[in-house]
Amino acid sequence: MKLDILAIGVHPDDVELGCSGTIINEIKKGKRVGVLDLTQGELGSRGTIEIRSAEAAKAAKIMGVHIRENLKIRDGFFKNDEEHQRKLIVVLRKYQPEIVITNALSDRHPDHGRAAKLTTDSCFLSGLRKVETDDGKGNNQDPWRPKYVFHYIQDRYQEPDFIIDITDVFEQRMEAIKSYTTQFYNPDNEDDGPQTYISTAAFLESVIARARVIGKKIGVKYGEGFNSEKILGIKDLDSFIRIET
Numbered sequence: 082m083k084l085d086i087l088a089i090g091v092h093p094d095d096v097e098l099g100c101s102g103t104i105i106n107e108i109k110k111g112k113r114v115g116v117l118d119l120t121q122g123e124l125g126s127r128g129t130i131e132i133r134s135a136e137a138a139k140a141a142k143i144m145g146v147h148i149r150e151n152l153k154i155r156d157g158f159f160k161n162d163e164e165h166q167r168k169l170i171v172v173l174r175k176y177q178p179e180i181v182i183t184n185a186l187s188d189r190h191p192d193h194g195r196a197a198k199l200t201t202d203s204c205f206l207s208g209l210r211k212v213e214t215d216d217g218k219g220n221n222q223d224p225w226r227p228k229y230v231f232h233y234i235q236d237r238y239q240e241p242d243f244i245i246d247i248t249d250v251f252e253q254r255m256e257a258i259k260s261y262t263t264q265f266y267n268p269d270n271e272d273d274g275p276q277t278y279i280s281t282a283a284f285l286e287s288v289i290a291r292a293r294v295i296g297k298k299i300g301v302k303y304g305e306g307f308n309s310e311k312i313l314g315i316k317d318l319d320s321f322i323r324i325e326t
Contacts, residue, residue, distance in 0.1 A: 082148060085112040087178035087227075091196035092122040092156070093137040094261045098288065099233030100182050101144055102247025102254040102305050108145045109250070115148040116141060117172055119196055120156035127274035128263030140260035143253065148176070157192060161199040169203035171214050174222040181227045186308065189236040197232055201310065204230050231307040234295075241306025243313065244295055248302040251292065258288065 088104055090096040096104070096116050104114050118137060121130045128136075134151070141149040152168055159165055173181075183200040184193040206212050208226025215221055234241060247254060259265060263274070266282040278284065296304030315321070 082113065082115075082176065084115045084147070084176040084178040086114045086180045086182065087117060087173070087176055088114065088146075089117045089119065089181060089183040089196070089200050091119045091184055091192045092125070093118045093120075093133050093151070094122070094140075094258070094264055095184060095193070095235070096182075097140050097144075097254075097258045097261070099184070099235055100305055100307070101140075101257045102250050102292075102303070103182070103245045103307075104144050104146065105250040105253050105257075106245065106247060113147050114144075115150070115176055115178070116144075116146050118149070118151045119154050119169075119199075120159065120192075121151060121153055122156055124156040125264065126277050127280060128261075132263055133261070136261045136263065140257040143257040143260060159192075159195070159199070161195060161202060165199055166203045166206055167212075167214060169199065170207045170212065171216070171222065173204060173207040173227070174214060174225045175216060177225045179228050181230045182307070183230065183232060185232050185235040185237070185239065186310075187237070193235055201230050229309065229311060229313075231309050234291075234306045234308070238291070239306075239308060241295065241298075242309045244299045244304045244306045246296065246299065246301040246303075247292065247305050248296065251303040255289070258285075 086107055088096045088100055108114050122133050123130050154165055181200065181204055184197040186197045187194040204227050208224050210224050264279060266280055266285050292303040295306045296302050
């Protein structure tokens with residue numbers, strides 16, 4: 082299955098927090114979108130691998146994504162090296178996404194920036210013919226390089242290079258995020274483990290506030306912001322669309 086967009090997160094729930102509104106928008110426009118979780122989030126203080134997998138599956142259904150896979154590399158201890166790059170290259174060549182959306186380039190959690198660099202390096206290497214991979218069935222894969230790699234904004238605020246209006250799908254986005262009942266505030270799941278930075282009601286409130294702040298920058302109620310290491314170009318001035326406020 083060829084994808085238009087592949088959203089990558091180092092932990093299950095990263096994609097939901099970072100770009101699920103954009104994903105839902107694009108799916109509603111007919112785009113084929115997939116999610117790749119790099120780890121199972123096994124070092125998380127709350128929940129288990131099995132529970133988080135079920136939560137991720139529920140969130141995928143809410144977002145409407147066409148595929149969701151987990152690379153099952155080691156949470157917290159993975160490296161940006163050839164072994165891990167090749168694993169990611171196999172997936173990139175399998176789905177041939179035009180656009181990859183992934184973790185923030187630097188953030189509070191060290192896994193985020195490391196995963197971002199792993200993804201950007203893998204996307205480049207995936208386009209080299211002399212980097213040979215197979216599909217696991219003995220068939221050689223063709224080289225493939227996404228046209229763009231974008232980074233969503235995570236815990237530490239970064240000024241976005243561009244913003245997507247997610248107002249129309251915001252409630253659906255929040256429903257996907259709240260699928261992770263062990264990770265985020267849920268009054269019915271107080272016994273899932275110790276209180277953490279993200280398990281409080283205040284954290285969910287900050288998620289809503291962040292979307293409002295970003296949306297306000299373009300005159301809409303809710304927005305998701307992205308960064309790009311590549312300079313973005315447009316064909317002509319007609320590519321700019323004025324958003325009515």
